[in-house]
Amino acid sequence: MNTGRPCSIADALRIVGERWALLAIREISFGNRRFDEIARNTGASRDILTTRLRSLEAAGVITRRRYSDRPPRFEYHLTEAGRDLRMILNLLREWGDRWLADEPPVAAAHTCGHPLDLVFTCRHCGAEVRPEDIRLTVNSPDWELSGPTSS
């Protein structure tokens, strides 16, 4: 059995690299924190949703909070790690809007009033960052690369 190259992308995908996991996170970030809401709005079947929520909780991406003791009722919240996934969801939406949708089902706008159009910039030099401006330096020796090590 081959495990692939050591890579944080692969590690991240082991946790959130699945449809229902990310859609559950989307719902929670929308403020729909309860099991039934998440199930209804994602379309995930309830048993699968249970296992996803449990594994996201185990991974530290969400927490399960009791908001009523009698009867016992729970809601799910994003942890800091979970909140840190929201931009990825926004990028997925931008990508879907750009390449898939006939007409985007949801319009996203910046609070400045303009339609959302994200640019990536370097925190240090302030310049726009494009994928080809990113250089990867490998710490482990077993990387196989055909081209220049950018991303």
Next chain:
Amino acid sequence: MNTGRPCSIADALRIVGERWALLAIREISFGNRRFDEIARNTGASRDILTTRLRSLEAAGVITRRRYSDRPPRFEYHLTEAGRDLRMILNLLREWGDRWLADEPPVAAAHTCGHPLDLVFTCRHCGAEVRPEDIRLTVNSPDWELSGPTSS
């Protein structure tokens, strides 16, 4: 059967919302364009990889190009839509580095020389964009929302 809310995130995930699909895209973006390289470096089993590559091709994310006629040999390339996914992969790496890795297996740096630290800015107003600065406007009527419609 419930299909969940109409959403470009869900639409995008139908195409790339799976571990092996995104890891294959990662490899191709690294310049490893051949079947055996992709299989080896992702760890995907060859049959699954075949179905993923076919469906990514059908979705217009990659193309399959013959680079040798005799014997027949192929390589995979990213389309523009595929290249447009690379930032998502970089964000996944940042997320994994931040929340998962004891020590990131790969260091990413901007060509300016500093370690990669991405900021999202609005193309129009130039300000930094945080998830809570994004307002969603729903076109379809069947959205269920508990909180303010941000993302």
Next chain:
DNA sequence: GGCACTAGGTTGGATTTTCCAACTTAGTGA
């Protein structure tokens, strides 16, 4: 008290996917 209803799951069973190793096909190079 009896009934309907809610939230947050579980359960059973059929169907799909995945995983893995072995095999195939068409060709090259020694």
Next chain:
DNA sequence: TCACTAAGTTGGAAAATCCAACCTAGTGCC
């Protein structure tokens, strides 16, 4: 002829998914 490569394909077992129905503990209504 023999070994080897690239790009898959195949078979069979194991795991995951999907779906509807069920369960449990409680509330509100009459």
